[in-house]
Amino acid sequence: MVGDDTGGRLGEEFFTPGSASFTEFLAAHRPELLPTRRPFPDGVRAADDRFPHGTTVLALAYRDGVLIAGDRRATMGNLIAQRDLEKVHPADDHAAVAFAGTVGLALDMVKLYQVELAHFEKIEGTPMTLNAKATRLAGLIRQNLGQAMQGLAVVPLLAGYDPAAPEGRRGRIFSFDVAGGRYEKSDFHAEGSGSPYARGALKKLFRPGMPRRDAALAALQALYDAADDDSATGGPDINRRIFPRVSVITEDGFERLSETETEALSHAMVEQRRSRPDGPGTTP
Numbered sequence: 001m002v003g004d005d006t007g008g009r010l011g012e013e014f015f016t017p018g019s020a021s022f023t024e025f026l027a028a029h030r031p032e033l034l035p036t037r038r039p040f041p042d043g044v045r046a047a048d049d050r051f052p053h054g055t056t057v058l059a060l061a062y063r064d065g066v067l068i069a070g071d072r073r074a075t076m077g078n079l080i081a082q083r084d085l086e087k088v089h090p091a092d093d094h095a096a097v098a099f100a101g102t103v104g105l106a107l108d109m110v111k112l113y114q115v116e117l118a119h120f121e122k123i124e125g126t127p128m129t130l131n132a133k134a135t136r137l138a139g140l141i142r143q144n145l146g147q148a149m150q151g152l153a154v155v156p157l158l159a160g161y162d163p164a165a166p167e168g169r170r171g172r173i174f175s176f177d178v179a180g181g182r183y184e185k186s187d188f189h190a191e192g193s194g195s196p197y198a199r200g201a202l203k204k205l206f207r208p209g210m211p212r213r214d215a216a217l218a219a220l221q222a223l224y225d226a227a228d229d230d231s232a233t234g235g236p237d238i239n240r241r242i243f244p245r246v247s248v249i250t251e252d253g254f255e256r257l258s259e260t261e262t263e264a265l266s267h268a269m270v271e272q273r274r275s276r277p278d279g280p281g282t283t284p
Contacts, residue, residue, distance in 0.1 A: 021116065021136070051152065052081040054106060056194035056226045056233040057088065057098035059159040059173045060206055061187055062215035065250035066171030068159040069219040070098045071194070071227065072242055073234030083234060088245045090254040092117045095133050095160035096247055100192030102152045109140055109154055116140075130162040134174040134182050142180030153178045157191045161249045168209070171249070194226030194233035201225040204281060213265070216246050216257060220269050221279050236266040 057070035070087035073080060081103075088098040089110050097113060099106040116136055121127050128136065137158055144154055158174040165172060173185045188206050190198035201222035210218065220236070223244050227235030236243050243266045247256045273279065 021120065050076065052076050052085075052103040053232070054085055054087050054100050054103050054192065055230065056190060056192040056198055056223060057100055057157050058190035058195070058198050058202065058219060058222055059098070059157055059185075059188065060202060060210075060215055060219060061169075061171035061173065061208075062210045062212060062248075064171075064212060065161045065248060066159045066173060067212070067215045067219055067246065067248050068096050068098050068157065069216075069223065069244055069246040071223050071234045071244050072237075073232065074103050075232045078231075080234075083237065083240065084242050086245060088247050088256075089114070090247075091133065091158070091160075092121070092127065093253045094127070094162075094249055095130065095158065096249055096254055097137065097156050097158050098191075099154055099156045100195075101154040102147075105144065105147065105152055106154045106156070109144065109156070113137055113140060129164070130160045130172055133160065134158055134184075137174075138176055138180045138182040141176050141178065145179055148178040155191050157189065159249060161251060161253075163251065170251075190222065190226075192226075192233070194223075194230035197229045198222040198226040201279065204279075212248060215248075216262075216265055217269060219246055220244060220262075220265055224269060224273065225279060236270060238267070238270065 052074040053076070054074050055071060057068070059066060059068040068088055072084050074082040074085045085103065088096060091097045091114055097110055099110065113136070117128060117133060137156060141154065141156065148154070155178065156176055160172055162170050162172050173189050175183050175185055175189050175191060187208070188199070188202045190202065202218060205218040205221055223233065224235050227233040241263065243259070243262045245256065246262055247254060
C-alpha cells in the first residue's frame with residue numbers, strides 16, 4: 001500500500017491533486033514498486049539462458065475488428081521453460097496486449113498497464129482513446145530501457161478496436177521497439193523470434209475483410225510456420241492439448257476464442273498440413 005498505515009486511513013498522497021496516470025503516481029510515491037527499475041548494477045548483463053523468454057505473437061485486422069494471438073512456449077536458452085504460457089491479455093474492454101521477451105518483466109508490465117488504463121478511466125470518467133493507450137504503453141517500455149540494455153527486453157504488441165476510425169479500419173495494430181518507439185501497422189504484424197516466418201505466412205494468407213474463422217485459421221497457420229522454422233516457438237501440441245491463444249476485439253469488446261473452437265481449428269489445420277506440409281498458397 002502506498003503511504004503509511006495510519007489506522008486504516010489513506011495517506012495524504014491519495015488526496016493530492018495530480019496526474020491521472022497511476023504509473024506517475026507510483027513513480028512519485030513508491031518508485032520501488034515499478035517493474036521497470038534496473039535489477040543489476042551498471043555493466044552487468046543478464047545471461048540469455050537464465051530467464052524465461054516468450055516468443056511469437058501476432059495480430060491481424062479482419063471484418064469485425066482485430067484478432068491477436070500467440071504461441072504458448074517460453075524458453076531459457078535451448079531449454080523449454082514453459083509450454084502453456086499466456087502471452088495474450090486484455091488491456092481493457094476494447095484493447096489487448098501480447099508480448100515477446102522476458103516473461104517476468106512482461107507479465108508485471110501487462111498488469112501495470114491494465115491498472116494504468118483502469119485508473120485513468122476512473123479518474124477521468126472516460127476511457128482513453130486507442131492512440132492514447134498506445135502512447136501510454138510506449139512510455140512504459142521506455143521506462144524499461146535500462147533493463148532492456150541489460151538483456152531483459154520486453155516487446156509488446158497492442159491491438160484494439162477504435163470506434164472513431166473509418167468503417168473497415170477500426171481494428172488497429174501497434175508495434176513498439178525497446179526504446180519506446182511506437183509504430184502503427186496496417187493489416188497485420190508479428191513480434192518475437194518466430195515473427196519473420198509468421199509475417200511471411202500472413203503475407204500469403206491475409207486479405208481485407210476476412211471473416212473471423214478465416215482470420216483465426218490464418219493466425220494459426222502463421223504460428224505453425226513460425227514453429228516449423230523457429231525452435232523457440234511452440235506449435236499446436238495435440239498430445240498435451242495445448243493450443244495457441246487466439247482472441248478478438250470487436251465493437252462488443254474483448255473475446256477469447258474458446259478452447260473447443262481453437263482445438264477444432266488447430267486439428268483442421270494440422271490435418272491439412274498432412275497433404276500440404278508447407279501450408280496453403282495465396283488465397284484468392
